[in-house]
Amino acid sequence: MEFKGKTVIVTGAGKGIGREIARMLIERGAHVVALTRSVADVEALRGESGCRAIQVDLADADATREAAIAALPADFLVNCAGTTELQPFLETTVEAFDRLVAVNTRAPMIVGQEYARSLIKDGRHGAIVNVSSVASFIGIPDHAAYCASKGGLDGLTRVMAKELAPRGIRANGVHPTVTMTPMAVKAWSDPEKAAGMMKRIPVGRFAEPADIAEIVLFLLSDEAAMVNGISMPVDGGYMIA
Template sequence: MSLPRTPSFRLGGKRALVTGASSGIGRAAAVALAEAGAEVTLVARSVQPLNALAEEMAAEGLTARTRPLDITDIAATEAAVEAEGPFDVLVNSAGLARHAPATETELADYDAVMAVNLRAAHFLTRAVAKGLMAAGKPGSLINISSQMGHVGGPNRSVYAASKHALEGMTKAMAIEWGPAGIRVNTLCPTFIRTPLGEQTLQNPQARDWVLSKIKLGRVGEVEDIMGGVVFLASGASALVTGTHLLIDGGWTAE
């Protein structure tokens, strides 16, 4: 009897689209996918950080191209995906947080968070899926959610609402597109040391609260999410869809 073989984590020949690629989790995800062999298209609003990342990656022998884009511009995003796709892998890492007590939520902040975290995510994921279906190709679509898509937290009613909604959206899309071989999942980090995460971690009281919740006793680094991204993007997760991968140090174990 022949031994079973571990499915490959390699992504050679795959094309990946990574939004929010100019910093933090998106930047790390782009590097991880490129290290696994994918050709990566880097998307963010700011041109200079994208070009700098592409140059750094090229110096390491990694393949990346840049595409400055504001994903809240739905028409422009759909046009770009249609023109430059199909993409075998999507990592939607663009995100926004504006924390405040629920009684003090500003309408403009609510709309801004939902525009990026939910509205843009929906239409971007849909655009990539439509390109795959038109080409008759399978794919892996990954939305960067959060542990706050599974729990709540002080001053996070809007952010948590956007991520809980993203989780539901992902499940529904997975059901619809499964027959086409398109997998849709979320990756849910705890607090990661990024420019976005530092909004909380710079506050000593908030940092103590975070550390009290993380059972492993430390905040995350971007490297902590890189293996999970490659797993969900690759054939190693071929039967994984409509679910979430929590990288939260045990926060949600309670």
């Protein structure tokens, strides 16, 4: 898959899966506009050729819209930024719930709106990939707000796919299982919990960021021109186990 001359907005490109998506896109000729939070990550990304980085807290709706507009024009969009906080359902706080929904669900809507409006205005075609999770399909203990926020994101993806494809913009979701990133350290550092999860993955390992990035690039590319509105697990068979 070639992305020569294409501009791709990647949210959450500072670390983990987003970082790998950005790296792979640049390697394949794209120019990446990274939207991410930590100043150190923004500075590191600015030091790379083929990358422009915009610092933003995606939990802030107004700042998110401003950053999305500053990132345009772009050919493709990857909503990858996400966050989690572990709380059992009975102890899930309104504050944590709102924080997760703001970053994992609302920010993809805002960035997606600005990206799509700009393409439609210019009469150009494009594609969106929203990075969801297997957590949107199943109930994972201690992940009530996270599961809800990713389920909401899936709903958004399907509506984007229906409303935007007639205007030339496809939208799809990618659903990783546990992937070896800073987020996974936060959620899966308990060896007992990790072993239980691993046992349910027939290929016998957790994912690497590159496993997810390859699928994201495929769904953006013209090779996937007839793929629209899917929720694609990248989970080593976890969902069938």
